[in-house]
Amino acid sequence: MSRIIWGSRIINKPSEKLEADYSISSQKARKSFFEEIGEKVLQIGKSLGRELDFLGDIAFSLGRLVTGKSFFRWDDFMLLVKRCGVDTLLLVSLISLLVGMILAFVASIQLKMFGAQIYISDIVGIAMVRVLSAVMTGIIVSGRIGASYAAELAMMQTNEEIDALKTLGVSPVEFLVVPRVLALVLMMPILTIYADFMGILGGFLISTMMFHLNPIEYLNHTQLSIKLSYLWIGLIHSFVFGVIIAVAGCLSGIECKRNAAGVGNATTSAVVNAITGLVIATAIITFICQVLGV
Amino acid sequence: MQPVIEVQNLDLGYDDVMVMSNLNFSVNKGDIFIVMGVSGCGKSTLLKCMIGLLVPLRGKVLFNGPQAGHSQMFEKSFWDEEEQERQNMMRHFGVLYQSGALWSSLTVGENVALPLELYTKLSKQQIQEKVALKLSLVGMKGHEDSFPSEMSGGMCKRVSLARAIALDPDIIFFDEPSAGLDPINARKLDDLILELRDSLGATIVIVTHELPSIFAIGNNSVFLDAASKTMIATGDPKALLADSKDPRVIQFLTRGVKDEQKGK
Numbered sequence: 001m002s003r004i005i006w007g008s009r010i011i012n013k014p015s016e017k018l019e020a021d022y023s024i025s026s027q028k029a030r031k032s033f034f035e036e037i038g039e040k041v042l043q044i045g046k047s048l049g050r051e052l053d054f055l056g057d058i059a060f061s062l063g064r065l066v067t068g069k070s071f072f073r074w075d076d077f078m079l080l081v082k083r084c085g086v087d088t089l090l091l092v093s094l095i096s097l098l099v100g101m102i103l104a105f106v107a108s109i110q111l112k113m114f115g116a117q118i119y120i121s122d123i124v125g126i127a128m129v130r131v132l133s134a135v136m137t138g139i140i141v142s143g144r145i146g147a148s149y150a151a152e153l154a155m156m157q158t159n160e161e162i163d164a165l166k167t168l169g170v171s172p173v174e175f176l177v178v179p180r181v182l183a184l185v186l187m188m189p190i191l192t193i194y195a196d197f198m199g200i201l202g203g204f205l206i207s208t209m210m211f212h213l214n215p216i217e218y219l220n221h222t223q224l225s226i227k228l229s230y231l232w233i234g235l236i237h238s239f240v241f242g243v244i245i246a247v248a249g250c251l252s253g254i255e256c257k258r259n260a261a262g263v264g265n266a267t268t269s270a271v272v273n274a275i276t277g278l279v280i281a282t283a284i285i286t287f288i289c290q291v292l293g294v
Numbered sequence: 295m296q297p298v299i300e301v302q303n304l305d306l307g308y309d310d311v312m313v314m315s316n317l318n319f320s321v322n323k324g325d326i327f328i329v330m331g332v333s334g335c336g337k338s339t340l341l342k343c344m345i346g347l348l349v350p351l352r353g354k355v356l357f358n359g360p361q362a363g364h365s366q367m368f369e370k371s372f373w374d375e376e377e378q379e380r381q382n383m384m385r386h387f388g389v390l391y392q393s394g395a396l397w398s399s400l401t402v403g404e405n406v407a408l409p410l411e412l413y414t415k416l417s418k419q420q421i422q423e424k425v426a427l428k429l430s431l432v433g434m435k436g437h438e439d440s441f442p443s444e445m446s447g448g449m450c451k452r453v454s455l456a457r458a459i460a461l462d463p464d465i466i467f468f469d470e471p472s473a474g475l476d477p478i479n480a481r482k483l484d485d486l487i488l489e490l491r492d493s494l495g496a497t498i499v500i501v502t503h504e505l506p507s508i509f510a511i512g513n514n515s516v517f518l519d520a521a522s523k524t525m526i527a528t529g530d531p532k533a534l535l536a537d538s539k540d541p542r543v544i545q546f547l548t549r550g551v552k553d554e555q556k557g558k
Contacts, residue, residue: 071412076399160395164457167345167389168409169381 054173054251058181061174070174080183084145088191091140096195099136100124100202108211117211121218122225124203130230133195134188134237135282138245141188142274146249149180150270153253154263162254172254181246188242189235196234229294237285244277297358298323298465298497299344304353306339312351312523313339319516319528326491326498326511328531331518332546337501338392338469340518344499345467346384349373357383357465385413388458388466388496392473394450396442402429402453403438409460428456431493432486448479452486459490466490468500472507480504484511505549509535517543 031039064070107123153176156162162172200222207213252270256262297320304317313336321327329337342348344355355372372383396405406425410416416424429435432452442450451471458466468487472480484507491498502508508515508531515534517527519542527534527543535547 156398159393159398160391161397163342163347164389164391164395164397166347167384167387168412169384170412 050255051247051251054247057171057173058177058247061171061178064174065178070178071170072174072179077179077183080179081187083148084141084183084187085191087144087148088137088141089194091144092137092191092195093198095136095140096128096133096198097202099132100128100199100204101206102202103127103132103199104203104206104211108207112211117207118213118217118221120203120207120211120213121221124207125200125222125226126230128199128203129196129226129234131234131237131282131286133199134192134234134241135278136199137188137191137195137238138241138278139275141184141191141241142245142248142271142278145184146245146270146274147267149246149249150253150256150266151263153250154256154266157254157256158258158262177246177250177254180250181243184246185239185242188238188245192234192238193231196231233285233289233294237282240281240285241278244281245274248274248277296323297321298325299327299499300354300356300358301344302354302356304340304343304355305351306336306343306348307351308339308348314518314523314525316524317353317516317518319525321497321499321514323497324491324495325514326487326500328508328512328515329499329501329518330503330508330515330531330546332520333503335518335520336523337503337518341467341469341499341501344372345387345389346372346380357386385461386464388461388463390451390454390458390466390468390471392470394442394447394454396450396454396457398442400441401438402434402440402442402445405442405453406457406460409457413461424460425456428460429453431459431490432456447474448476448483451475451483455483455486455490459494459496462494463496465497465499466494468498468502470502470504471500472502472504477506480507481510487511503546505547508547517546 061070065072103124104120107120108117111117111119111123153162156176162176165172165175204215204218204222207218208215249270252266252273256266299321301317301319305312305315306317307313317340329340331337339348343350350373354374357372372380375383396402397408400408403422403425406428407421410421410424414421425438426435429437432455434449434452434456437445437449437453442453445453471483471487475483487498487500488511490496500507500512512531515528515531516525517534518524519526521542526540527538531547534543538544538547
């Protein structure tokens with residue numbers, strides 16, 4: 001029979017030393033509007049730090065994957081790739097087509113005053129290929145895939161599935177995050193090129209059917225106006241957006257709090273962070289392109 | 295008897311909130327060790343620290359076990375080791391989580407196979423055989439192709455247990471194993487735990503406040519008290535019930551019945 005010890009370590013309340021050591025604060029005072037705003041601003045720094053840490057973890061895990069030291073389930077990866085395409089293709093088609101049409105309408109307002117409606121093709125083509133296709137695809141993918149990444153990982157966090165991985169000695173970043181990031185980084189450029197075509201098609205339909213431009217002339221003009229460098233700029237955008245969306249989605253999911261609101265908050269913050277990241281990245285890439293003269 | 299786990303001067307908490315302090319106890323080889331106390335007292339927090347998910351504020355968790363290739367026992371302080379060594383130590387643990395924690399995107403067979411794929415050099419055929427064996431041990435043979443979402447809570451727990459014992463661990467941790475189970479299935483799970491202890495020779499640590507389970511299978515325990523934020527008793531639960539003078543321990547172990555009788 002085991003020995004019995006009772007009553008030997010009774011402490012009726014946390015000792016003063018412990019209170020001093022760990023500064024127990026069970027009651028949080030109500031904060032004013034400005035205090036809460038200030039707190040949110042201060043949190044930006046911490047949140048950026050966490051995102052950089054997370055990116056570092058992903059880079060480390062990718063290194064392990066490349067050197068064959070990490071566990072990678074190809075079946076899961078292929079499913080993720082398929083889902084990125086299937087779940088977003090219809091929306092990308094519709095939105096890109098409509099954005100191409102809207103651009104054609106807007107461009108025509110000024111151009112028709114000079115009888116230069118043929119340049120609609122230049123504006124639609126350049127805008128879609130350089131930046132708009134990538135941005136629109138990024139926004140759609142943030143809503144569909146980024147949010148679903150966050151919800152999935154948040155549910156896994158809530159159900160202790162991520163803890164189960166950790167106690168098995170498996171890094172959740174290696175097992176869950178890396179395949180998701182790679183799937184999105186692979187699919188974003190493909191979806192963006194597809195969106196380029198759909199956007200150009202939208203502009204083409206409006207220009208030929210409503211403004212009665214010659215279809216061959218329109219296509220020729222489009223071909224001449226789009227340089228290969230524009231295509232590369234669009235692809236760079238899409239690659240960067242893929243990383244941003246995947247990281248925002250996975251980080252929000254993994255950091256989810258285990259309560260009723262946790263999963264909802266994770267998906268919301270995944271989409272908000274991803275779209276904010278897209279806009280900031282677009283501004284930075286555009287600025288760099290301007291400086292480089294491309 | 296050789297202790298397998300020794301907890302020394304352990305303080306636990308999250309950020310600036312302390313949950314438990316000054317924990318000292320040991321778990322012997324072959325024990326079914328119960329971590330008990332009222333809801334919210336910090337039982338699961340203690341378990342998290344023991345299985346490597348929560349860094350303690352202070353103190354040590356020592357694990358003893360036969361080192362590969364040596365007859366000598368080794369003694370390692372879990373949280374003082376490097377990450378890689380901690381992961382090596384964690385491979386000797388099996389954990390059954392409160393919710394089962396089966397990976398929802400994988401089938402039952404894949405859930406049990408994953409630890410084997412990661413840490414053994416068995417062929418696919420051998421892994422499948424071992425998965426079938428482990429599932430049959432928990433009464434779930436034939437469910438290899440089902441997904442966790444297609445099964446009841448009790449079935450999920452059984453599969454989770456099969457996964458926990460896939461690598462024949464030295465220590466198996468259970469977090470509220472009977473939670474959400476009806477009394478009959480809870481009893482079956484208790485019997486299964488006893489069977490596993492005897493067949494695998496594993497040491498079992500169970501976090502629970504289910505009195506029938508505590509008395510049915512526990513032979514050693516620690517009692518955590520929420521008010522004082524520390525342990526107030528340790529020993530065989532049946533002996534604690536018979537001999538303890540602490541009213542909090544007695545109140546818990548008798549579901550407050552003795553207090554009511556005194557009141558009458």
